[in-house]
Amino acid sequence: MNRQVSKALIMMLVFCFIFSTASFASAVSLNEAVQGYKDVPKDHYASKEIAVLSQRGILQGAEDGTFKPDEEVTRGVTALWLSRALKLGKPASLKGFVDVPETSEYASAINVLAEKKIVQGDQGKFSPDASLTREQMASLLVRAFQLKDNGINVWFKDEAAMGDSHFQDIIRLKQFFLTNQVEFMPKNKVTRAQLALFLYRAIMIGELETGQIPIEDFFRKSDVGSAQVSPNGVTYALLKSENNQNEIFVYTLGEDISKAVRITNSKDRSIEDFVWYDNNTIVYMTSSGGDEDYHIHSIQKDGTKDIDLTPYPKVKADILELYTKKPDYILFTMNKRSSTASDVYEMNILTGESKMIAENPGNITQWVTDLYGEVRMAMATEGTDTKMLYRRFESDPFETFMTIPFGDTFIPVMFSFDQSQLYALSNIGRDKLALVAYQFNTKSIVETIYENPDADITNIVVSFKKKAILAVEYETDKIYYHYMDDEFEKLNQEIAALVPGQQFRIVGNPLPDTKVFFRTYSDKSPGAYYYYNRKTKVMDKYADPQPWIKEEQMADMKPISYPSRDGRTIHGYLTMPKKVGTTNLPVVVLPHGGPWARDSWGYDPEVQLLANRGYAVLQVNFRGSTGYGKSFMNAGNKQWGRAMQDDITDGVQWLIKQGIADKERIAIYGASYGGYAALAGATYTPELYAAAVDYMGPSSMFTFLDSMPDYWEPDRQVMYERVGHPEKDKAMMEASSPLMNVDRIQAPIFFAQGLNDPRVNKKESDQMVMALRNRGIDSHYMVKNDEGHGFHKFSNKIDFYNALLKFLAIHLNNK
Known part of the structure; x- marks a missing residue:
């Protein structure tokens, strides 16, 4: 979407602001380069792009010192500029086309591009003096820069006028933000200035400024993700990405981690997590395409006996208890009998044999085992209340021992x-x-x-x-600890002294006799795994999960607080970019999902990526967030788009008053509930945000509640109290649904959604995009068919963050 701008001329004027911080613009004055062309004034829409590409030796003007920016560009000149931009060198032959003599100034460029299958002729002719159409330009750029489908759904008003052979290439231009136009005008001829503009943007794909860290470094998988040690401390298992899939690797204590051996081969399902059952057996969980219908598997540490223990389609299974009185048995829950209710089963993990041992009457939302692995408790909803059920022996019936009214927690x-x-x-x-x-x-x-x-x-x-x-x-x-054991407190004090400035967590046994296994972390580091020897007082590093992340390159995440308009204290975090000052900065407001969750201090790759690109990042624990007490959480009830959103707005206003934020360059971006908050910000405070990004957020409170996954059904009345009742609170919910107030939106919005999302149905994004387009407002809309609630595959993450950064750069960084 382009802030409702659709006319081609105005679009070109807007585009002149894009990429104004390009690092390859040398210290030589751009004005001098532009003034070198008598017919390219400084305020020309493509002046900067022409200047930069001329400095790089890609473009050239006429001998009389003119560039002729409004003259139609020929196919021959296009080939010349493209070959220079791609640094292709010389062709094997200069005889590829009958109408391009070997002596032509374009011969080398045209033939080398033809050999690379970037340009094509017609019946042996290339027609170098013919004008280039916009749709032909699209195909050339897509082939030259190998622009692949990134899942962004785009829209043009004049799609019917596009040639079939060029249609997908025009789509690619918009997918990669080379154009934001609503009307592409495919048959129009391309001017020299326009080609310079588009060529510049294509070259900029993947270009990094000084100090910028590649997106891939923030999100590529660690070689020691989720490392766990077997109960006897002899064998280590870890998740490692191979062929864009998480796989389990194992190796023996004392071996180099590079010798870890893969034991799984997850072709169609993604490994989500794993745990050691005993010294020989690992239990792991998988899902398919983000559908959250988890399967439980078991495998031996040598890779044998890999069994899908719950091989049922559209069924969600979860581990309840690993250790029971029966050897080789675990307890798990599964909604096989009813999609809305999970029953308890016991299962032999070596054979897959299972049987139900506790049937859900329909309202139980959680089962609880005792220290011996027996199901002794359950939590059931009754309207908005929670019934606590207990039985002394497994053969006894459950009885209610406590009723928790809505608003209280136990x-x-x-x-x-x-x-x-x-x-x-x-x-x-x-x-x-x-x-x-x-x-x-x-x-x-x-x-x-x-x-x-x-x-x-x-x-x-x-x-x-x-x-x-x-x-x-x-x-x-x-995170802090209140210690209740002197020995454990002393151990933590000893470790803390060895890792100053870092937080840490002990992994596994919290008080082993000798070696303590722990992982550090901070706001600027994903941390490392260590062993601490309690007897020798020596600490040894076990592994760096992400050694390519350098703490000195990361930004500080500072706790902040400010008053809300009704007198509450709102807490959050502010991450400031490095080396760009502390005032008048572009800001990305990043509300968390849930909304019954919270943001925490620590290393966040998304926050660090945004800070690395020059944005201040504001994270707000608005009312309704957890961790701050019952009153604060319940203050968010039925306040979607209202007081919860006001807390975010008040944080933005606080940043502006502090002089930190440039009030013209603020975006709001969030996922899940955070996506809703982004839509709400663009809807209810349209003057505050220059852009918004909705990543799988609800757009209508009615359709969101209608499409909840079946296994949320027992909590429907609770959701009505937290979010709103479709009948009793109809007017409030209409007022708080961005879809029903779409006419108030002014800022451009970028949408992203997984096709298989079970929590926020794809319809939530579809209907919002269509509502905007029906108003003539375009919106980039990325859909990934192999994802659910959030993008988890590495390639999909890279596509998303490339698009996110480009979108922000267009609408924020370079206004």
């Missing part, structure tokens, strides 16, 4: 070691989630183990050897 964490109590995170009777002990005999919370006044408790660290809780985790600006 999350089972684990049974106590004597099985008499349940440790849970609860905000019943308080604002923040606290770690509590619930006594089954008395049916009451008997102890508050730890409560933090500023943040919810998020996790606990447990030692099964000590049969004790070692620490409680909570998160404010960063």
Whole structure:
């Protein structure tokens, strides 16, 4: 989309601003180069492009010092410029076309391009003096720069006028943002200035400025992703990308990691995660095309007995408990019997034999096992309330022991070691989630183990050897621990002293006798894996997951806070680009998904990519986000596009008042709920944003709720309370649906969507794109047929981020 600009002349004027920060523009004054052509004034729409390409020796003017920018360019001149741009050298022969003599100034260029199958003739003739049409130019550029389909759906008003042989090539030009026009005018002749403009943009694809890091470096797979050690500490397994698929590799302690051997061969399904079951067996999860219908597999460490344990189409399976009283058995949940309800099964992981052991009556959303792998608890929805169910023995029926009203939270964490109590995170009777002990005999919370006044408790660290809780985790600006065990606290202090400025997490056993396995991380580093020897006090690096990421090149992520318009304190993070100053910057506002989630401090490749390209990045934990207590989260109920969006808007205004943001160069981009927030920002505060990016976000609150996946059905009433009721809250939901207020949108919007998305149906993007196009407003729309809720394949990620950066550069960086 081009901010409702569709006329060709105006488009050309707009295009003159694109790529104004190109690094290959030398220190020689561009004005001097332009003034070298008497007929190219400084304010000409292609003056910069003509100047830069002339400096590179690609273009040339006439002997009289003119460029003749408005003169129709010939096929011969086009071939000459293209061959220079591609640095193709000399052809094998100069006799490819009967109407191009060997003495022609175009002979070498035309023939070498023909040998590369970039140009074509007709019945042995090339017609070098013929004018070039716009559709012919499209085909030449696509062949020359090998522009492949990147999944972006584009639209022209004059598609009927395009020749069949050129149609897909014209589409490619728009897919790669070489044109943003709504009308392409395919039969029109191309002028010399226009060709210079398009050639410049094609050359710029893949060009990096000084200090810019390739997109691939931020998103390529690590050679030691998800590294895990077997229970006996002898064998290591890790996920590694091969042929754009995650595969499991194993190797033995003491061997070089480069000798790791692949044991899986995932042709049609992607490996999502894995875990060691015992010293010989690995259990792993797969999905297909992002559909989230997970399958459970088992495999031996030598690659034998690779079994799909749940080989059922359109069925979602999840591991519930790895360790039961039966050797070689696990517990898992599966919605095979009913798409809306997951039952519990036990299964032999060596044979795949399974049977149902607990049937879901239809409203159970979570099953809970005790320390011995027996299903002892369940959480069920009843309207908007949550029923907590318990049974003392597996042969007993479940009985309700507590009802949690909507707005309160009670999350089972684990049974106590004597099985008499349940440790849970609860905000019943308080604002923040606290770690509590619930006594089954008395049916009451008997102890508050730890409560933090500023943040919810998020996790606990447990030692099964000590049969004790070692620490409680909570998160404010960063993750912190409240220690409950002196030995564990001392261990963490020793490690912290060895990795100053880094956060870290212990992997596996939190208190091993000798070697502690842990991973570091920070805002500027994905971290590394280490071993710490508790006896010798020596730390050894195990592996760098992404050694190509250099901390000194990354930007600082700073915790920030500001007041909302109604007096709440809103927390978030601001990442500033390096070496471009701290004021009047282009900004990308990046609201998180969920929305019942939060942004956290740490290394984020997407944030770092944007900062590396010169953008300040604002992340806001708006009301409705988790971690800040019950009151803050519930303040987001039925506030989509309203107070939740106001919190984001207030953050942008805060940046403007601080002098950090250039108010003319602000974009909003998000995924899932963040995509909705991007649409809402463009809809309800159209004056605030120069551009928006909706990555798989809902566009209508009605169709979003109508198309929820079946397994969300038990929580439908809860969703009505959180989002809105289609009948009771109809007016509010209409007002908060960008689709129904599309006439308010002014900024260009880029859409991206996975075909197989089970959470946000593709219809959400389709209907928004069509609504804009019906108003005559174009929108680039990337669809990936092999993805679901988010792009996970490396090639798809690269396509998306290339398009994202190009879109932002056009509409933000170079206004």
